[in-house]
Amino acid sequence: MIKFTKPQNLNGAELLDELAAIGIILDKFTQPPVIDGNGDFWLDINPADESVAEAVVAAHNGTIVPPEPTIADKLASVGLSLDELKAAILGGN
16 A cells, blocks of 8 residues: 545546556455545555556546436436336337
8 A cells, every 4th residue: 555645636436547547457346545544545556656646646636526317327226227118108008
């Protein structure tokens, strides 16, 4: 684990995508970004990647507002797919 300066607008998922774009692949389940009890920000990366990751972390300005769910997301939350809804409407059931 390597300590970095925590970005003001940290979005862990977006940061992992930004790191992956430069070849630093972290698993969001086993290697998530960590903020410890002291407020320190840590990434589980190879020490050889530290300087490259430092630039990505410093430039990171994550989205802090969750994205609006799509119609498909909303339907999935109640156990329906878009195709199922279409079939129900067109089929009249």
